[in-house]
Amino acid sequence: MSRLIVKRLVQVTVGTLVLAGMLFASSGRIDWVWAWAYLAVSIGVLAINTMIILPRNPELIAERAEAKVNTKSWDRTFTKIAIVPYFAAPLIAGFDVRFRWSPQFPLATQLVALVIVAAGYGLVSWAMVSKGLFESRRIEATRSLPLVHTNTCAIPAMLEC
Numbered sequence: 001m002s003r004l005i006v007k008r009l010v011q012v013t014v015g016t017l018v019l020a021g022m023l024f025a026s027s028g029r030i031d032w033v034w035a036w037a038y039l040a041v042s043i044g045v046l047a048i049n050t051m052i053i054l055p056r057n058p059e060l061i062a063e064r065a066e067a068k069v070n071t072k073s074w075d076r077t078f079t080k081i082a083i084v085p086y087f088a089a090p091l092i093a094g095f096d097v098r099f100r101w102s103p104q105f106p107l108a109t110q111l112v113a114l115v116i117v118a119a120g121y122g123l124v125s126w127a128m129v130s131k132g133l134f135e136s137r138r139i140e141a142t143r144s145l146p147l148v149h150t151n152t153c154a155i156p157a158m159l160e161c
Contacts, residue, residue, distance in 0.1 A: 026094025
């Protein structure tokens with residue numbers, strides 16, 4: 001296994017541990033069932049992604065281990081902005097549990113929300129596996145593809161509209 005793949009696996013593991021720490025520290029409790037459920041879905045998806053992507057496309061995992069030097073400035077700015085809610089959401093959720101800001105949601109609502117989270121992760125996983133759209137070099141290499149004019153969406157042919 002390459003150094004970059006190991007690096008990415010360590011990054012993901014540390015990120016998951018930080019997420020768990022944020023959830024449990026902000027809630028003030030370790031017995032928060034829905035935090036454990038969210039972590040179980042997250043870890044399950046990461047495990048499935050690793051088992052599927054690593055044998056099929058190890059370059060994708062390796063590529064995601066390091067920041068790109070040729071990343072456009074708007075992309076770096078977007079990443080900096082997007083990271084705020086990424087870290088704020090688990091903190092706010094934990095504080096919500098601790099201070100009881102929100103009413104208790106019915107079990108069915110919480111289960112549906114967890115399924116929606118899992119489905120969202122699933123869509124991202126599907127895109128990574130089936131299209132390779134998370135590889136910067138593959139996207140850059142296909143920018144010159146002709147548009148599809150026989151379909152209503154007229155997007156690059158690589159997307160198989």
